[in-house]
Amino acid sequence: MRAIKSNEFEKKFLTPPKKMVDYILVQDKTFDVAEGPVRSSKTTNNIIKFADRVERSSERVFLAIGQTQSTAKAILFDGDGLGLQHYKDWQEKKFNINGKIVKRRQRVFKGKYEGYDALILLPKKGSGHGVKYVVAFGGANKDSHEPYKGWSVGGVIATQYELLHANTRAEIIKRTIASKDRFHILDLNPTAPGHELYKDIDRWMAEGSVNYVHTTMLDNPIMTEERIAEIIKEYDPDSVDYKRDILGQRVAAEGIIYRVTEANIIDGFNANDYYQYVVVADPGVNHSATSFILIAITHDRKNIDVLKSYYHKNSDKEGMAIKMPTDYALDYIEFIKSAIKTMGKPPMEVLSDLDVTFLREFERIKYANELGGININKSFKKLEIHQRIKMGINYLWKERLRFNAECKEVIEAFKTARYDEKEKDKGNYQRYDKPNEGTMIDPIDAVEYGFTRLRYEIDKWVG
Numbered sequence: 001m002r003a004i005k006s007n008e009f010e011k012k013f014l015t016p017p018k019k020m021v022d023y024i025l026v027q028d029k030t031f032d033v034a035e036g037p038v039r040s041s042k043t044t045n046n047i048i049k050f051a052d053r054v055e056r057s058s059e060r061v062f063l064a065i066g067q068t069q070s071t072a073k074a075i076l077f078d079g080d081g082l083g084l085q086h087y088k089d090w091q092e093k094k095f096n097i098n099g100k101i102v103k104r105r106q107r108v109f110k111g112k113y114e115g116y117d118a119l120i121l122l123p124k125k126g127s128g129h130g131v132k133y134v135v136a137f138g139g140a141n142k143d144s145h146e147p148y149k150g151w152s153v154g155g156v157i158a159t160q161y162e163l164l165h166a167n168t169r170a171e172i173i174k175r176t177i178a179s180k181d182r183f184h185i186l187d188l189n190p191t192a193p194g195h196e197l198y199k200d201i202d203r204w205m206a207e208g209s210v211n212y213v214h215t216t217m218l219d220n221p222i223m224t225e226e227r228i229a230e231i232i233k234e235y236d237p238d239s240v241d242y243k244r245d246i247l248g249q250r251v252a253a254e255g256i257i258y259r260v261t262e263a264n265i266i267d268g269f270n271a272n273d274y275y276q277y278v279v280v281a282d283p284g285v286n287h288s289a290t291s292f293i294l295i296a297i298t299h300d301r302k303n304i305d306v307l308k309s310y311y312h313k314n315s316d317k318e319g320m321a322i323k324m325p326t327d328y329a330l331d332y333i334e335f336i337k338s339a340i341k342t343m344g345k346p347p348m349e350v351l352s353d354l355d356v357t358f359l360r361e362f363e364r365i366k367y368a369n370e371l372g373g374i375n376i377n378k379s380f381k382k383l384e385i386h387q388r389i390k391m392g393i394n395y396l397w398k399e400r401l402r403f404n405a406e407c408k409e410v411i412e413a414f415k416t417a418r419y420d421e422k423e424k425d426k427g428n429y430q431r432y433d434k435p436n437e438g439t440m441i442d443p444i445d446a447v448e449y450g451f452t453r454l455r456y457e458i459d460k461w462v463g
Contacts, residue, residue, distance in 0.1 A: 002110040008081030009088045013044075014221035020045050023213040027052075031204050032185045033161075036215030037245040039223060039231070042187040043075060043159050044082045045213075050157040050185045051087045054132060055124065057181050059154025061113065061133050063172060066159050068138035069117065075159045077119060077136060084134060085110065085119055116147065139168035151175055155183040162188040162197060169197065190244045192252040216248045236397030240429075241390050253419040253429050258392060260415050263399045269307055275299045276348045277307070278453050279339050281332050281376075282446040283325075283355035288435045289313035290328050291442040293410065294339045294347075295450035301461035304395060304451050305402045308342065310335050311409035311443060315435070329361035333369045351449055352376045380453055386429035388448040395451065398463070410447065413440040 015021070023034065024045055032049055034042035054062055064084070066072030077083045084090075085108055092106035111120040113133040121132040138144050139158065145168050156172045158164060176182035188197070204210035217223045217231070235242040236259065243251040277296035284290040292310035297303070310331065314322050323331075332352075340346055352359060359378060366372055382388070395401035396414070403411050417440075420432040431441050451458065 004085045004108055004110060005092060005106065006081070006086040007088075007091065009086040009091075012081045013088070016041060016045060016221050017219055019213065020215070020219055023211065024048055026211040028181070028183075029209060029211040030182060030184065031201075031210040032183070033201060033204075033210055033212045034187045034215060035190060035212070035248070036187075036219070037189060037217070037248045039217050039220055040215035040248065041220040041222075042213075042215045044079065045215075046157060046159075046185045046187050047076065047079060047082065047084055047087070050155070051084060051089070053155055053181075053183050053185070054121065054134065055089075055127075057132075057154045057179075057183075058129060059132075059179055059181070060130060061135065061151065061153045063148065063153050063156045063175065064119075064134050064136045064158075065139045065156060065164065065168065065172060066136070067140040067163050069136050070138075072136040072138065072159070073117060076157060077134075084108070090121065139164040139172075141165055142167050144168050145171035148175065152178045154179045154181065155185070157185045159187050160189065161186045162191045162195065166196065169200070190248055190250045193250045194252065195250075198250070214248060217246070234394055234398070236393055239393050239397070241393060253423075254421065255418060256415075257389060257417045257419060257431065258396055258414045260396060260403075260411060261399075264396055264402050265405050265411065266305065266402050267405050269305065269404060271343045273298055274305070274343065275301070276454070276457065277339070277343055278349045278351060278450050279336050279347045280446045280450045280453075281350075281352040281358070282442050282449070283328060283353060283358040284313065284435075284442055289440065289442040290323075290331075291409070291446045292332055292335045293407070293443065293446045293450060294335075294342070295447060295454070296343070297454050297457050301457055302463065303400055303402055304454060304458060305404065306407050306410055306447055306450075307404050308335070308339060309404075309407040309410045309443065313435075325355075325357040325361045326365070328358055329365055330369070332358075332362060333366060333371050336371060336374060346374075349380075349453060350374050350376050351380055351453060352378050353445065353449065354378050380449065382449060383452050385431070388452060389429060389431070391451065391455075392444070392448060395458075400458075400461075401447075401451065409440065410443040413443040414447075417441060417444055 034046055036042050064072045064076045066075055077085045090108035093104045095102045107122040109120045111118055113135045116135050118133045118135040123129045142165050153175045217228050232246055235246055240251050240253050243249045274296040280293050282291045290312050293306050294308040295306050418432050420430045423430045433439055433441050
């Protein structure tokens with residue numbers, strides 16, 4: 001066991017508003033559900049409820065579930081100082097009582113249970129309980145529940161419940177069946193109204209077995225009016241993200257995704273206006289298109305501009321117009337050379353989505369084509385699709401993401417992109433992607449890879 005000595009919880013915790021206090025004080029429901037957008041303090045409130053239920057329970061083993069085990073530990077165990085390992089009643093503390101120093105022992109430790117990362121809680125003196133374990137697991141995959149299948153646990157805390165696999169959601173409820181005081185403390189971000197998890201919540205409500213609260217940023221005691229206003233400014237008020245993240249509404253992702261206006265189109269550019277740029281390739285396979293872009297950021301870090309682009313789709317061509325991987329690699333070399341000539345300096349980085357054949361051909365011919373000094377970064381961090389979509393929506397709305405008018409396929413791709421109807425009721429935030437039906441998401445992917453790579457510079461702008 002490894003001791004955890006922390007006073008972070010006491011330093012950071014602020015008393016929540018009455019609505020949340022009332023939620024915390026409701027005891028002994030089988031389900032506690034806090035639903036609300038990010039920054040609404042729902043997870044912190046659930047951690048307080050969970051710690052209390054663990055303390056009072058006579059059971060030994062409890063589960064802490066996130067998308068991954070690392071997520072569970074980061075959000076539920078650490079929680080930026082407000083997680084279970086920092087919970088104030090489990091920390092060592094000294095009291096001065098009538099001039100005598102009385103010491104309360106440390107009760108929470110990091111350790112293992114059955115080989116899995118866990119918090120170990122020593123019993124409270126006089127409680128009659130033994131040592132307890134809170135074990136962290138991931139839950140996003142269909143087989144995530146396998147490690148604890150067959151376990152009997154006292155209760156569960158799960159964060160980002162809407163992102164857990166249906167198998168996980170079913171299994172964590174099964175694992176508590178034998179508990180004398182079973183409980184499930186869940187937080188979730190609003191998702192599509194048709195998501196299957198809402199059927200469960202509605203059933204629990206009908207049975208009277210759930211303590212439910214809906215939260216927004218206004219319920220977070222650390223959020224000032226000024227900070228809330230600043231966050232709201234980042235969102236397009238007509239977007240799905242605004243309705244979910246700001247209003248906390250259950251909204252299905254449907255229809256056209258992006259709003260491209262005249263403010264997002266530029267006629268020409270001056271290379272001297274740009275601080276840095278990257279070149280990105282998204283090689284296509286089968287029916288997909290191959291797309292290259294040059295994306296640059298202005299000196300003030302405000303604008304992220306797509307200045308040059310390339311688009312080719314084999315399924316639209318015949319005969320000699322059909323290209324092989326070697327052809328695409330040569331085209332990328334020429335595109336990079338053109339970018340260097342246009343911008344007057346080499347790119348900060350050259351990126352490519354992972355396509356083994358394309359990359360192999362590029363490496364094979366780059367020296368003969370006077371580009372031997374260019375190394376492609378194929379391992380850059382791409383972020384999850386829903387994060388990239390959200391960034392694109394908000395950059396466009398704030399008129400930060402712009403396109404040179406000559407990049408016609410890129411503009412068309414953003415204007416016509418729409419949500420995948422089949423995924424919306426699962427709560428998945430995805431673009432409709434059917435290349436054989438004419439969708440054009442490849443240029444969007446390339447642009448997203450570019451602004452994701454530049455995001456550290458983009459975030460320096462203060463608007």
